Amino acid sequence: MSEAGPPRVVVLASGSGTNFGALRSAIEADRCHARIVGLVSDRKKAGALQRAARHGIPTAVLPKPKGETRDEWSARLAERVRSYAPDLVVLAGFMRVLSPAFVDAFPGRVVNVHPSLLPAFPGIDAPAQAVAAGVRLSGCTVHLVDHGVDTGAILAQAAVPVLEGDDAASLHQRIQVQEHHLLPRVIDAIGRGHLALDPVRWLRTATGPDAVLVAP
Numbered sequence: 001m002s003e004a005g006p007p008r009v010v011v012l013a014s015g016s017g018t019n020f021g022a023l024r025s026a027i028e029a030d031r032c033h034a035r036i037v038g039l040v041s042d043r044k045k046a047g048a049l050q051r052a053a054r055h056g057i058p059t060a061v062l063p064k065p066k067g068e069t070r071d072e073w074s075a076r077l078a079e080r081v082r083s084y085a086p087d088l089v090v091l092a093g094f095m096r097v098l099s100p101a102f103v104d105a106f107p108g109r110v111v112n113v114h115p116s117l118l119p120a121f122p123g124i125d126a127p128a129q130a131v132a133a134g135v136r137l138s139g140c141t142v143h144l145v146d147h148g149v150d151t152g153a154i155l156a157q158a159a160v161p162v163l164e165g166d167d168a169a170s171l172h173q174r175i176q177v178q179e180h181h182l183l184p185r186v187i188d189a190i191g192r193g194h195l196a197l198d199p200v201r202w203l204r205t206a207t208g209p210d211a212v213l214v215a216p
Contacts, residue, residue, distance in 0.1 A: 007087035007191045011039045012077075012094040017048025018176060019092035019113060019183055024055060026184035033191035038084040040077065042096055058084070064096070074099035081106070090187065091145065100147045108198045110145035111190075113183045115175045117141060117157055122150035127175060128168035136162050138171060140179045142186040144197065153200045156189075158182045 011020050020039060026032035039052040040060045052059045060080050064073040077098075081089060082105065091112040103110055116126035118141040121133070130138040139159040144152035158178040162171055189195035194204040 006033045006035045007187075008037045008085060009034045009088045009090055009187065010081050010084045010086040011036060011048070011052075011090050011092050012081075013039060013041050013048035013092050014043050014046055014095040015048065015093045017046065017051040017093065019179055020048050021051050022180035023090070023092065023184050023187065024051075024057075026188070032184040032188040034088070034187050037086060038081075040080060042094075048093070070097070071099045071101060074102040078102045078105045088187065088190065090183070092183065097149060098145065103145055103147060108144060111155070111186070112143055112145050112150070112152070113179050114141045114143065114150050115172060115179065117159065118143060118150055118154060125168065127172040130162060131166055131168050131171060138162050138175065140175050140182055142182055144200065155195065155200060156182055156186050 011023070013020050023032065023034075024036055027034055027036065036057055038058045038060065039048060040062060041049050042061075042063055044061050044063060049059050049061065062073070062077055062080060078101070086106070087109065089106050089110045091110065094112075098110070114122070114126065116122070116130060117137070117139045120135070121129040121138075127138065137159055139157055141157045142155045143150070144155065146152040158181065160171070160175050160178055186195065189202070190197065195202055
């Protein structure tokens with residue numbers, strides 16, 4: 001992490017940027033000890049780009065052209081992300097699977113938020129998977145990214161009940177509310193040295209009625 005101040009964070013986002021917005025708002029309110037130094041998207045029309053631009057955060061767009069391999073595109077992405085000199089890379093609604101080479105370029109420093117209680121329901125459409133499976137409890141997980149799909153070390157989780165009559169959209173909406181709380185808390189814990197990443201261990205955990213579920 002940066003010794004001169006809060007950790008430098010680059011956000012990768014593909015969509016509207018609600019998790020990015022929650023992280024930025026928490027930083028602005030001094031509830032998250034971090035600094036967002038850039039946002040990169042793979043989609044030119046991603047709402048996250050406009051959110052970042054409104055607040056003076058540098059942005060970049062790197063769409064993946066047809067014919068370019070994942071490894072080739074990930075190498076370009078790694079080069080662009082590296083130009084921001086980040087301490088952490090945060091995937092906030094980023095819809096592409098990163099290559100092992102990208103992950104290895106930022107070892108133990110790539111963080112993702114996923115809308116399920118991993119290891120249950122990895123991959124796409126996790127809320128739909130939960131509804132189809134008939135589980136009574138779902139939620140979200142903040143985890144490190146490794147070479148697998150949603151298989152990295154779990155940093156923290158927040159539980160969300162699956163209600164009678166829930167569909168994928170209604171469940172996902174309530175899960176997102178918890179994502180917007182959980183992601184900034186985890187990044188804050190990393191920035192303040194309350195959560196170590198190598199190996200993963202909480203040095204100081206949350207307490208009280210709103211405490212998140214942490215692992216280990």
